[in-house]
Amino acid sequence: MPNEMGKIAVPKIEAPIEWKEFLETQPPGKQRSILNVGIGIPSKWAQPLVKLYCDSKDCQGDHFFEPIESSGPITTEWSATLLHYRCKHCESKWKIFAVMGRVKDPRFQEGEATKFGELPLFGPHIPPKVITLIREDREIFTKGCRAES
Numbered sequence: 001m002p003n004e005m006g007k008i009a010v011p012k013i014e015a016p017i018e019w020k021e022f023l024e025t026q027p028p029g030k031q032r033s034i035l036n037v038g039i040g041i042p043s044k045w046a047q048p049l050v051k052l053y054c055d056s057k058d059c060q061g062d063h064f065f066e067p068i069e070s071s072g073p074i075t076t077e078w079s080a081t082l083l084h085y086r087c088k089h090c091e092s093k094w095k096i097f098a099v100m101g102r103v104k105d106p107r108f109q110e111g112e113a114t115k116f117g118e119l120p121l122f123g124p125h126i127p128p129k130v131i132t133l134i135r136e137d138r139e140i141f142t143k144g145c146r147a148e149s
Contacts, residue, residue: 016110020048023083023097027122028115037111038074038103045071045081045101046109049088056090063089074111078102095120 016033017026026032039046047067054063065085072081083097101113115122 019046019113020050022113022115023048023050023099024052026115028098028117031112031114034101034111034113036109037101037113038106038109043074043103043106043109045074045083045099047071047083047085050085050095052085052095054087054090054093056087056093058090059087059093063087065095068094074101074103076102076104076106080116 014032016035018035019037022032022034036046036048038044047070049064049066051062052065054061054065064087066088067083068086069084071083073079074081078100079102080098080100083099085095085097087093096119097115098117099113099115101111103109103111
């Protein structure tokens with residue numbers, strides 16, 4: 001569709017990102033081209049260490065999370081999986097990613113993926129002091145923060 005200047009708007013094509021970066025930074029619902037999404041032939045979902053915020057009493061900061069279950073196969077057809085992670089520092093907090101993806105060519109481990117959920121929910125860390133200040137508006141505030149990110 002032409003814009004006001006009479007030129008056709010071309011959608012921006014995003015460059016592929018590393019699988020680790022996808023898990024750490026991408027919100028649910030966005031499809032991306034991914035590098036190193038699988039390992040080996042036949043391919044399994046790659047499970048790199050990821051750096052995430054850990055809210056345990058011992059951590060309260062960014063720490064590495066490690067996979068705690070092995071992943072299933074990833075093929076050239078779209079498939080879904082759950083990736084389970086645990087904080088390496090406190091070993092008590094966990095993260096689960098629900099993803100759907102495929103490899104374009106198993107020899108090169110490039111593919112496509114969509115994150116369709118994660119627990120705890122995706123979004124920026126909100127300090128407890130802020131939560132105390134907003135009290136009854138906490139739920140709407142956290143929804144807004146997640147939507148913004």
